[in-house]
């Protein structure tokens with residue numbers, strides 16, 4: 498997409514972004530959305546990038562950096578893994594992330610999370626991780642994670658900014674506003690820790706039933722809508738020492 502058009506749209510839909518310093522003073526949890534091969538690793542499937550993708554690889558690098566920092570500090574991490582039964586499709590998307598395949602596994606740089614005591618992993622078979630956390634008995638693994646860890650802020654990273662990240666953020670904000678997530682106060686989306694897939698309009702036009710999905714624009718719109726629903730958006734996340742008393 499032409500950068501002039503993109504800049505005009507960004508001017509009309511501005512997303513102000515702050516920076517976040519993580520000091521451990523406020524209980525913060527990290528939420529990783531779908532850092533699985535099927536969405537992040539080149540050539541790994543129908544929904545994976547077909548060639549190296551800067552936005553996606555940058556998102557993976559930042560997610561790995563944050564996950565390491567959180568675990569070193571013994572802070573809680575919650576990871577969603579998209580994972581589908583082979584006989585149950587997820588329209589409008591093509592077949593992806595079938596349970597038990599490499600597509601449904603964490604990216605190589607995050608495989609260590611499987612054995613990490615401070616990480617909770619949750620396979621989900623729907624777009625919205627909040628809904629995907631509902632168990633058969635009606636309990637919700639994500640809600641329990643927030644409450645058991647007394648989390649006041651969540652920092653959300655992953656893919657796709659405008660799909661799985663956005664839906665999870667919106668539902669979480671509604672649940673928070675209804676009082677289901679106490680003591681959770683803030684839902685923070687890290688822009689460089691998020692990414693989305695690229696299907697430019699000139700390619701979508703050549704495919705049957707494909708909807709154009711230009712990466713830069715849809716990533717931006719995802720952040721814009723998240724912010725409009727009440728999330729905070731940050732463009733920088735650093736680990737800092739707690740303030741002197």
Ligand SMILES: [Zn+2]
Pocket residue numbers: 579580581587593594622623624
């Ligand atoms: Zn899926």
